[in-house]
Amino acid sequence: MRVLGINAVFHDPAAALVVDGEIVAAAEEERFSRRKHGKVPVAFSTWELPEQSAEWCLERAGLSPRDLDAVAYSYDPCIAPPAGADITAGNWEGLRTLYAQRAPLFLQTALPGLDPERVIFVPHHLAHAASAYLAAPYPRCSVLVLDGRGERASHLAGHAEYGDLTVLATQYLPDSLGLMYEELTAHLGFRRSSDEYKVMALASYGEPAYLPALRELVRATGDGGFKVGPIDWAAFAPARRGGPDCEDGAFSAAQVNLATSVQHRLQEVLLDLATWLHERTGDTDLVMAGGVALNCVASSWLLEHGPFERIWVQPAAGDAGTALGAALHVARGLGDRIHPMRTAALGRGWTDESLEGWLRMAEVAFERPDDVAKATAEVIAENGIVAWFQGRSELGPRALGHRSLLANPSHADNLQRLNAIKGREQFRPVAPMVRVERAADIFEGGPLPSPYMLFTHRVKPEWRDRIAAVVHVDGTARVQTVDEHDEPLVARMLRAVERLTGVPVVVNTSLNTAGRPMVDDPRDALECFGSAPIDALAMGPFLVRRRRR
Ligand SMILES: [Fe+2]
Numbered sequence: 001m002r003v004l005g006i007n008a009v010f011h012d013p014a015a016a017l018v019v020d021g022e023i024v025a026a027a028e029e030e031r032f033s034r035r036k037h038g039k040v041p042v043a044f045s046t047w048e049l050p051e052q053s054a055e056w057c058l059e060r061a062g063l064s065p066r067d068l069d070a071v072a073y074s075y076d077p078c079i080a081p082p083a084g085a086d087i088t089a090g091n092w093e094g095l096r097t098l099y100a101q102r103a104p105l106f107l108q109t110a111l112p113g114l115d116p117e118r119v120i121f122v123p124h125h126l127a128h129a130a131s132a133y134l135a136a137p138y139p140r141c142s143v144l145v146l147d148g149r150g151e152r153a154s155h156l157a158g159h160a161e162y163g164d165l166t167v168l169a170t171q172y173l174p175d176s177l178g179l180m181y182e183e184l185t186a187h188l189g190f191r192r193s194s195d196e197y198k199v200m201a202l203a204s205y206g207e208p209a210y211l212p213a214l215r216e217l218v219r220a221t222g223d224g225g226f227k228v229g230p231i232d233w234a235a236f237a238p239a240r241r242g243g244p245d246c247e248d249g250a251f252s253a254a255q256v257n258l259a260t261s262v263q264h265r266l267q268e269v270l271l272d273l274a275t276w277l278h279e280r281t282g283d284t285d286l287v288m289a290g291g292v293a294l295n296c297v298a299s300s301w302l303l304e305h306g307p308f309e310r311i312w313v314q315p316a317a318g319d320a321g322t323a324l325g326a327a328l329h330v331a332r333g334l335g336d337r338i339h340p341m342r343t344a345a346l347g348r349g350w351t352d353e354s355l356e357g358w359l360r361m362a363e364v365a366f367e368r369p370d371d372v373a374k375a376t377a378e379v380i381a382e383n384g385i386v387a388w389f390q391g392r393s394e395l396g397p398r399a400l401g402h403r404s405l406l407a408n409p410s411h412a413d414n415l416q417r418l419n420a421i422k423g424r425e426q427f428r429p430v431a432p433m434v435r436v437e438r439a440a441d442i443f444e445g446g447p448l449p450s451p452y453m454l455f456t457h458r459v460k461p462e463w464r465d466r467i468a469a470v471v472h473v474d475g476t477a478r479v480q481t482v483d484e485h486d487e488p489l490v491a492r493m494l495r496a497v498e499r500l501t502g503v504p505v506v507v508n509t510s511l512n513t514a515g516r517p518m519v520d521d522p523r524d525a526l527e528c529f530g531s532a533p534i535d536a537l538a539m540g541p542f543l544v545r546r547r548r549r
Contacts (some may be wrong), residue, residue, distance in 0.1 A: 005330075006323055018338075025061065031517055043099075051111075076123045121327040133160035147318075169224025188202070201429055236261075264476070300457075371496075385405060421513070432478075438518070451480065510529065
């Protein structure tokens with residue numbers, strides 16, 4: 001069966017294609033449109049579709065819209081608040097429902113030849129859940145979905161067995177852990193539905209001073225669900241004015257402590273929810289999706305303190321991943337046997353010839369070293385920063401060695417250097433990548449392997465100075481392990497760096513500059529390299545070196 005998955009409703013529009021149970025392609029619209037998160041998260045934008053990513057998914061497989069057996073749309077207007085007579089009521093909620101109902105016609109316009117009768121609505125949280133339990137390598141597992149909101153809910157807890165899901169609990173709106181974190185994000189002067197990961201980073205700098213009060217306001221209800229607020233954020237700390245004129249570090253102690261307190265409370269409630277679920281399922285393994293599952297500090301805390309032995313988080317746990325989950329769910333419903341996800345590198349890629357064409361067109365001096373991995377390692381060993389553009393781009397918010405900025409972790413000031421290149425706040429951390437065989441020598445207290453960079457680990461004390469650029473203020477790091485069977489080129493680069501420097505770790509952060517989506521195509525890579533003080537661009541087998549004045 002050929003099933004196209006579409007996420008369009010709230011934010012992070014994306015498309016995914018599943019053919020005969022195999023994930024063939026998946027990409028976020030922002031990588032094509034160069035508009036971060038794809039669109040504004042308001043009801044008016046519900047009609048906007050991931051047109052370019054959907055077209056590309058079909059092109060990749062040599063299909064036309066006519067060839068599709070189904071289109072899976074990750075929101076079900078039948079279970080949403082009815083459009084009603086006044087579509088402006090409830091913050092335009094009716095308009096959202098109306099636009100979602102009309103999505104088959106919008107899709108027919110965007111993808112000429114598509115039969116609108118083949119569009120199947122998949123409930124939002126079922127799509128999130130399927131993106132985890134059908135993509136994970138576990139035949140039997142517990143499932144936890146936590147996000148801002150779907151049609152009427154913000155959570156799903158269940159048990160999956162050989163691809164069949166039993167839902168055990170649902171928390172309905174307005175109670176939402178995701179929306180709580182979004183509100184805090186906005187209160188601290190960041191963009192909601194976008195910058196929650198900055199709040200998580202900020203949280204490691206404070207004290208949980210407001211935890212007792214938050215325990216009253218936010219709590220599990222003993223039936224698998226939870227209660228949230230309402231919370232008067234200003235009673236804890238004044239709102240922070242955000243925007244470009246906001247200075248780095250311009251946070252009061254109360255604001256930082258508020259971030260720390262909410263993060264701690266989120267973790268405690270997550271533990272209560274997971275414990276409740278485990279008591280009912282007895283499962284060894286848990287899979288998670290929904291935007292809250294991208295909170296790697298909370299997921300790691302849950303793994304360490306909770307009842308599950310293993311946790312698998314969908315790398316595109318945010319709404320982009322619902323395109324994939326909806327497609328997998330519908331493909332299974334049509335009788336396909338689903339193959340678990342083996343990589344997040346599901347986006348666009350280019351041939352060497354095509355990359356060479358781009359470099360010639362840009363008239364930049366480039367070389368083709370015998371081994372680009374070794375040449376890159378030499379630049380890193382000399383403390384250069386390398387833009388690394390290799391293979392297919394990653395689905396989800398993490399760069400995993402395909403669209404990455406690489407640097408030497410032994411120089412502590414490379415953190416500031418990378419944050420300056422990327423034009424982002426100085427409290428933001430960067431992450432280490434390490435070959436899976438070497439990971440346990442350096443890191444502890446988190447799952448290994450950890451190929452999708454979704455958990456934090458403690459850096460062993462004897463390594464903290466040696467890889468200072470990637471160690472957070474609390475002594476942890478968000479590790480990506482690299483298996484050479486899956487990622488031979490990245491593994492070879494890491495080996496070469498270790499040979500040259502004695503350190504088996506490389507800094508890996510996403511290849512983009514402030515406010516822009518991750519680099520996706522060769523033009524983006526050349527623009528990014530051209531506009532920032534990056535020492536080299538390793539694009540496919542080619543290396544471009546910066547010539548400084
Ligand atoms: Fe969601």
